[in-house]
Amino acid sequence: xxxxxxxxxxxxxxxxxxxxxxxxxxxxxxxxxxxxxxxxxxxxxxxxxxxxxxxxxxxxxxxxxxxxxxxxxxxxxxxxxxxxxxxxxxxxxxxxxxxxxxxxxxxx
Numbered sequence: 001x002x003x004x005x006x007x008x009x010x011x012x013x014x015x016x017x018x019x020x021x022x023x024x025x026x027x028x029x030x031x032x033x034x035x036x037x038x039x040x041x042x043x044x045x046x047x048x049x050x051x052x053x054x055x056x057x058x059x060x061x062x063x064x065x066x067x068x069x070x071x072x073x074x075x076x077x078x079x080x081x082x083x084x085x086x087x088x089x090x091x092x093x094x095x096x097x098x099x100x101x102x103x104x105x106x107x108x
Contacts (some may be wrong), residue, residue: 002072003083005059007091010083013059014097020059021045021052022089023071032099034061034092042067049078061085061092 005013014020020037022029029039040048042062052058058080060068065088072084085091093099 002069002076004065004069004086005083006086007095007097010059010061010085010092011095011097013057018059019053019056020061021071023060023062023067024089028063030102032093032101033089035098035100037061042071045071045074049075049080052080054080057081057083059083059085062088064088064090 010018014034020034022033022037022039023042023045024039025041026039029037033039038051040051052075058075060071060075060082062068062071065084065086068084068088072082075082
């Protein structure tokens with residue numbers, strides 16, 4: 001079973017320096033994302049697992065929670081500690097949290 005966390009628990013983890021992977025397409029990421037989130041689109045995730053930390057939990061986010069849940073299943077299957085952010089970036093924005101627009105610094 002994949003762990004899902006709500007936006008409030010995610011916000012607390014983010015404030016504490018959580019590792020965040022945004023699995024949306026680059027154009028979605030550029031339109032607005034959680035600060036410091038690393039963009040690895042879901043179709044590329046399997047071949048880029050080596051870029052993710054094995055020594056800490058990975059918080060996976062997308063637009064609403066569907067792709068992040070699928071991504072979390074994939075990552076958990078490879079032995080990584082993961083959680084999927086319920087409500088995704090939409091919930092983050094609705095909660096009034098900070099968003100970075102247009103940045104490609106974490107896009108690969």
